[in-house]
Amino acid sequence: MASTPSIPPVNSPTQSQAPVEKPSAPPVHILPSKVARIYSFVHPGLILALGASRFQAVVANPAQELLQDLPWLALLQLFYVILCVPPAGSSEPGSSDNEEKKKPAARSPSSPGVTLRPGKPGLRRKPSSGKSDWSGVWAKLMPAFLSLALTSILATPVLSALLVLFGAPLTTHNAETLLCAAHMAFLSATGLIYAHGVDNSVWKEVWGIARPADAVWGAALGTGLGAWFGAIPIPLDWDRPWQAFPITILTGAYIGYAAGSLISRVPFVYGKRVQFAVEDTEEDEKKTN
Template sequence: MASETASPTVNSPSSTPTQAPVEKPSTPPVNILPSPTARIYSLVHPALLLTLCTLRFEALVADPIRELLADLPWLAFLQITYVLICLPPAGTTPTEASFPAPTDGEDKKKTPPRSPSGPGVTLRPGKPGLRRKQLAGKHDFAGVWAKLMPAFLSLSLTFLLATPILAVLLVLFGAPLTTHNPETVLCAAHIALLCATALVYVHGVDGYVWKEVWGISRPADAVWGSALGTGLGAWFGAIPIPLDWDRPWQAFPITILVGAYIGYAVGSLLSRTPLLYGKRIQFTPVEDEEGEKKTN
């Protein structure tokens, strides 16, 4: 009897070794919307940003604060246009974003009510063509509003949250603390618009996704690639500032902004190639991670 009572104790859940908590699966990489307009503009958009940076470079060197303020609305407009045309809003798939699901009104329109007296007689004949146009207009408005609302929310969160955070990061990475404060804030606003607008638009406020963003562990796509490219470009752009070349364009934050714009364009395009799309940055070899799990 002792052996019979011991076996269920060994197999009981309390005595089994503790298993590692199941991690939440990562969200897949974001695809550009399948419409031809979205695919074409996703390639044109980086070129437009580089053109804006090139055309206004001399004015930026002459008066950085004034030029940064003047270019900020144009950059915001281009970024909002990009997310509206090319990206699915948070909580949707590319197919749903391109073709909104029919509402209850449309389902009822497809199956009109029948009268009890005859199967082929409708209760309210009216003007079916007019009703179809009205319902189509409602669907179009709902689809546009479903994309406009996340776009304006992403723009608001970019200015209210991302800009102060990036301004602090610029100071921590060597930007002047007691001087050039307007330049620091405006530079942070430009970088925030480049890297955070699309991230907020497609991912919302999903905490797990943002942990991946801050941990640099997102799978490569057009959105994450452009954000990572912006950060790396700004970091490399700071290299010429302390050099003793005595050039006017070395003043803070000109080279940082130019590097951010170039990094955005390069990251947005390269991350969509088969070589990088869906890949992650690995800081620890996979074999080492598997070995650590086995030992634990």
């Protein structure tokens, strides 16, 4: 009696399919309007001008001057994100799909947008009442104010703790530490929260220094690196008044913000990620094994 051939077991769809990971958020584009593109280059200069113009006052009285400068920094950042950065949840600017959707369809003589009457020229639709314009403005104002609120409530305490962990005095200069953290938070976190919201996958990449380069992430990374290098002159025995905490840290943060936001938009840098040599060697070892 002939034996029947064995049929290999068929894997169920749940066994054969691996869990699909959420794709990484693409780099943030500057809005395509001419005003937004121009101001995106002017804004880093305004940030540097704010820091340079108040430098001597900060040296004379750090806590009081940093508190007075904080609203101006918040206003500049608020204006920047509203004018130049797409809010979280909006469609990517400049994509071909959106451009095709925005193109008006060709109207025929029988189109409902044109009313033809005997002996009279075509009457077009009345312009919109302006409600849609106000809704568009509100759609940017609301996430902008929320980003400032979350920056103040969440990012400032986190950066204050990090400053203490990296050597800021714990029992003294508490006002200076808090205000330094607030300035750094407004520089680094406002744009990130406005552009990405509270997306968990994006913030994992932020803390892992794995975001693709763009104006928002470059500014945040530049702020951190600038503050890091700005702390170098503090322990040196030069006996200069500007070496006091946190003057050089904030100076480095302001310079790093401006440099990072501009360098990250260079074509051969934009969209690239920071690569660590350790990860590269681990991947090579896995391939050889």
